[in-house]
Amino acid sequence: MRILHTSDWHLGLALYHVSMLDEQREMVRQLLKTVEIERVEAVILAGDVFDHAVANAETIRLYNDAMTALCQRAGVPVLICAGNHDGAARLASCASLLREAGLFVSGRLTREIQPVIVGDAAIFLLPYFHIDEVRALYPEAEVKSYAEAMAAVTAEMRGRFVAGKRNILAAHCFAAGAQLSESDRAAAVGGSNQVGCDVFEGFDYVALGHLHRAQNPAPQVRYSGTPLCYSFSEAGQGKSFTLLDTSDLSVREIPVCPVHELRVIKGGYDRILEQAPFDVRPDDYLKIELDDCFAGLERLELLRQYYPNLLLLTGKAEEGKDSGELTVEALSALQPKDLVCRFYAEMTGEEPDEELLGWFEQAAREIEEAEAE
Numbered sequence: 001m002r003i004l005h006t007s008d009w010h011l012g013l014a015l016y017h018v019s020m021l022d023e024q025r026e027m028v029r030q031l032l033k034t035v036e037i038e039r040v041e042a043v044i045l046a047g048d049v050f051d052h053a054v055a056n057a058e059t060i061r062l063y064n065d066a067m068t069a070l071c072q073r074a075g076v077p078v079l080i081c082a083g084n085h086d087g088a089a090r091l092a093s094c095a096s097l098l099r100e101a102g103l104f105v106s107g108r109l110t111r112e113i114q115p116v117i118v119g120d121a122a123i124f125l126l127p128y129f130h131i132d133e134v135r136a137l138y139p140e141a142e143v144k145s146y147a148e149a150m151a152a153v154t155a156e157m158r159g160r161f162v163a164g165k166r167n168i169l170a171a172h173c174f175a176a177g178a179q180l181s182e183s184d185r186a187a188a189v190g191g192s193n194q195v196g197c198d199v200f201e202g203f204d205y206v207a208l209g210h211l212h213r214a215q216n217p218a219p220q221v222r223y224s225g226t227p228l229c230y231s232f233s234e235a236g237q238g239k240s241f242t243l244l245d246t247s248d249l250s251v252r253e254i255p256v257c258p259v260h261e262l263r264v265i266k267g268g269y270d271r272i273l274e275q276a277p278f279d280v281r282p283d284d285y286l287k288i289e290l291d292d293c294f295a296g297l298e299r300l301e302l303l304r305q306y307y308p309n310l311l312l313l314t315g316k317a318e319e320g321k322d323s324g325e326l327t328v329e330a331l332s333a334l335q336p337k338d339l340v341c342r343f344y345a346e347m348t349g350e351e352p353d354e355e356l357l358g359w360f361e362q363a364a365r366e367i368e369e370a371e372a373e
C-alpha cells in the first residue's frame, strides 16, 4: 500500500505580505494528481495545516476543497494531527462525524489514542502537545522534560500496536539530529522541545511534521518537509511529498513544482542591474543581497522594474551573516534574544533597534515570572 506523507502546508501563509494561496492551490492540485497516478491509499498530513489558528474564509475554502477532493472524489482517507500553528480545537471540530467521511483529525492529546486502520497500516495520530497536558494525563510518570513526555506517550501507544500491521506514527515535533532552516527557528523560541529519536522505537515508520526540510533524522523517522519554500533560507531546497510503500517501508520523494521559485541573488548592484534584463526567470520570488552598497527604496524600485516579485532587498550592512543553516543543537544554544534578532533581520533585512529589543526582553521577563509562579 502507498501512503502519501506530507506536512506543514501552512495554508494562508504570506511571504513578505504576498499571499501564497495560489501556490498552495497549485500544490494541492499536484497532490491530487500524485494520489491518482501513484494509486495512493491514504494521506498523512503531519500538522501545521494552517499558518494561523484562525484562518480566513479563502484559506478555509482551499482546505475544504482539498479534503473533499481527497476523501470524497478520490475516496482516499486523510489523517491529520494538529501542529503548533493550527487552532487544534477548530481543526478537530466535528471530528467524529468527519471520520465517517474518511477525514481523521486529532486535535488534542488524549491517553487512549486508538490507531486508525487503513489497509495494512495502523496509524497513530499524535497532535502537538504541551508538556503539562502529559503531566495531567500521566500523573504516575515523572515527566521532567519534553522528551520524557513524548516517551510516556509513545510507550502507551506501543501497548496498542496492532500485530500484523505496519504501526505508523504521525506526529508534530522537533527530533534531535535534524537540520533546521532559518524558518524553523521561530518554533524554538520559548523552550527546548526536542526529543531523541529513541522515543520512536518500535514504530515501523514515523511521519513527522514541524521542520521545513525533508530529511530522516533516524532510519524510519522522516520529515516530509514543507511542500513549498516558505523562507528564502529554503530557496533551492527541492520540495516534495514523501511516498511510503508499506510493503517494504521504502520511501520516494515526489517533487512539487511551484508556480514561482524562491531565489536569492547576491552580488554587486551594478552587475545585478546589468544582467537583470537577460534573466530568464524574472518572475521568481526574489531576495537580492547587495554586497557593495546599502539597500534603499530607490534601488528597490529600479530592480522591481525587472523583477516584479522582488520581495526583499538587503544591503551591505548585512554582510557577514551566516548562511542560515542551523542544527537543532546549535539552535538550542541560541538565546531568545539572538533568535529574535535573527528572525527580525530575516523578515525586514534590518537589525532590530534597542527600543524594540527592550520590549521583547520585558515581555520575555513577564512570561518567565508568570511561569515561575
Ligand SMILES: [Mn+2]
Pocket: 047, 048, 083, 084, 085, 172, 187, 209, 210, 211
Ligand atoms: Mn510546526
